[in-house]
Amino acid sequence: MKKAFITGVCGQDGSYLTELLLEKNYEVHAIIRRSSIFNTHRIDHLRRNENFFQYYGDLTDSSNLNRLLKTIKPTEIYNLAAQSHVGVSFDVPEYTADVAGLGTLRLLEVIRDSNLDCKFYQAGSSEMFGGKIDTIPQNENTKFTPRSPYGVAKLYSHWITVNYREAYNLFACNGILFNHESPRRGENFVTRKITRAVAAIISGKQEFLELGNLDAKRDWGHAKEYVKAQWMMLQQEQPDDYVIATGKCYSIREFAIKAFEYVGIEIVWKGNGLNEVGIDKKTNKTLIKINKNFYRPTEVDLLLGDATKAKEKLGWKPRYTIDDLIAEMMEYDLYIENNIKSVNLNNFGAIQENINCKQAIHVS
Numbered sequence: 001m002k003k004a005f006i007t008g009v010c011g012q013d014g015s016y017l018t019e020l021l022l023e024k025n026y027e028v029h030a031i032i033r034r035s036s037i038f039n040t041h042r043i044d045h046l047r048r049n050e051n052f053f054q055y056y057g058d059l060t061d062s063s064n065l066n067r068l069l070k071t072i073k074p075t076e077i078y079n080l081a082a083q084s085h086v087g088v089s090f091d092v093p094e095y096t097a098d099v100a101g102l103g104t105l106r107l108l109e110v111i112r113d114s115n116l117d118c119k120f121y122q123a124g125s126s127e128m129f130g131g132k133i134d135t136i137p138q139n140e141n142t143k144f145t146p147r148s149p150y151g152v153a154k155l156y157s158h159w160i161t162v163n164y165r166e167a168y169n170l171f172a173c174n175g176i177l178f179n180h181e182s183p184r185r186g187e188n189f190v191t192r193k194i195t196r197a198v199a200a201i202i203s204g205k206q207e208f209l210e211l212g213n214l215d216a217k218r219d220w221g222h223a224k225e226y227v228k229a230q231w232m233m234l235q236q237e238q239p240d241d242y243v244i245a246t247g248k249c250y251s252i253r254e255f256a257i258k259a260f261e262y263v264g265i266e267i268v269w270k271g272n273g274l275n276e277v278g279i280d281k282k283t284n285k286t287l288i289k290i291n292k293n294f295y296r297p298t299e300v301d302l303l304l305g306d307a308t309k310a311k312e313k314l315g316w317k318p319r320y321t322i323d324d325l326i327a328e329m330m331e332y333d334l335y336i337e338n339n340i341k342s343v344n345l346n347n348f349g350a351i352q353e354n355i356n357c358k359q360a361i362h363v364s
C-alpha cells in the first residue's frame with residue numbers, strides 16, 4: 001500500500017487530493033494545525049475513512065515534522081501548506097516566508113537526514129512569474145520575477161526543491177500551478193468572493209460587492225483536475241517541474257459579469273478608476289463597487305499558462321471551461337444561501353459532497 005503524507009490537508013487542494021488518494025487505495029497521513037475553531041470542514045466527510053490518519057502539526061515546527069515523518073515513513077509527500085493569500089502576504093511577509101519558503105526546506109531536510117525513500121511534491125505557483133513577463137503564455141522556461149512576499153517565498157521553495165533534487169538525488173517535483181478554484185475555494189480569493197456575493201445579493205442578503213483591481217487577468221482551472229496533475233507528477237520515472245494551466249485567461253471583470261449572468265443579471269459599467277461601478281441594467285441598482293483596500297501594493301497583471309509539457313509527458317489535460325467552473329461554484333453558493341429552487345442543479349454530485357462537509361461543521 002502506498003503511503004502519502006500531506007501538509008495543508010484542510011485547504012482546498014488538500015481536501016481534493018485526499019479524496020483522490022483514498023480512491024486510489026493510499027494510506028493518507030496528514031497534518032492539521034491547531035486552531036481555536038474547527039478548521040476541518042473540507043475533510044470532515046473523509047475523517048472516518050480507516051486509511052486516513054490526522055496529526056497535529058505545523059510547517060514551522062521542525063521537530064514535529066521530523067518525528068512524524070520518521071515514524072510514518074511515507075512513500076510520497078505532498079507539500080501543500082502555505083499562507084496562500086497573496087494580498088495577506090504583504091501584511092504578514094515574515095510568517096509567509098517562514099511557512100511558504102522555509103517550511104519546504106524543513107521537509108526536504110527531514111527527507112535528506114533520514115534517508116527517507118520517498119517522492120516529494122512542492123506546490124509552486126504561477127505567482128512566481130510575477131510582473132515582467134517575457135513570454136506569454138508562460139511555461140517552465142519563463143523567467144521568474146515575483147511581485148509579492150508570497151511569490152518570493154514560493155520562489156525560494158521552487159529553487160530549494162530543484163537544489164535538493166540535484167544535490168542529493170531526491171525525487172522532488174515542482175508543480176507550477178496557475179489559479180485553480182472550486183466550491184471549496186477560500187472565501188477571500190476573488191472568484192469565491194464573487195460567487196458568494198452574487199448568491200447573497202440575489203437572495204436579498206447583501207446589497208453590493210466590493211472589489212479591487214478588475215482588470216487583472218488570471219488563468220482559472222478547477223482544483224479537482226489540478227490535484228490529479230500533482231499526483232501524476234509523482235508517478236513518473238524521473239522527477240521534473242511542470243506548468244499546470246488551462247491556456248485561457250479572463251479578467252476579474254469578465255468573471256464577475258459571467259457570475260451575475262448566471263443568475264440572470266446583466267451588469268453595465270459606469271465611471272472610472274475608484275469611482276467605477278457595476279450596475280444592474282434592469283433595475284439600475286449598483287451591485288459592484290471598487291474599494292481601494294483590495295488593491296495590492298504591486299499587482300500581477302496577467303497570468304496565462306502553457307501546459308504543453310504536462311500534456312505531452314503526463315497526459316494531463318483540463319476539461320472544465322470557465323463557464324463550467326462558474327456554474328459549479330454558483331450552484332453551491334446559491335444552495336448555501338437559501339436553496340433557490342429555480343437554479344438548474346445539474347451538478348448535484350459536487351453539491352452533495354459539499355453539503356456533507358457543511359453538515360459536518362454543524363455537528364462538530
Ligand code: NAP
Nearest residue numbers: 008010011012013058059080081082084123125177179180
Ligand atoms: P489553502 O486553501 O489556503 O490551503 C492552505 C493550507 O495550508 C490550509 O489547510 C492551511 O491550514 C495550511 N497551512 C497554512 N499555514 C500552515 C502551517 N504553518 N503549517 C501547516 N499548515 C499550514 O490553499 P490551496 O488553494 O489549497 O493551495 C494549496 C497550495 O498550493 C498552497 O501552498 C498554495 O500556495 C499553492 N497554490 C495554490 C494555487 C491556487 O490557485 N489554489 C495556485 C498555485 C499554488 P488552515 O486550514 O488551518 O488554514
Ligand code: GDD
Nearest residue numbers: 084086125126127178179188189190191211212213216294
Ligand atoms: N482576493 C481578492 N479580493 N482579489 C481581488 C479582489 C478582491 O476583492 N479584487 C480584485 N482582485 C484581484 C487581485 O488583485 C488579483 O489580481 C486577482 O484578483 C486574483 O486574486 P486572488 O483570487 O486573491 O488570487 P491570486 O492570483 O492573487 O493568488 C492565487 O493564485 C496563485 C496562483 O497564481 C492564490 O491561490 C495563490 O495561492 C496562488 O499561488
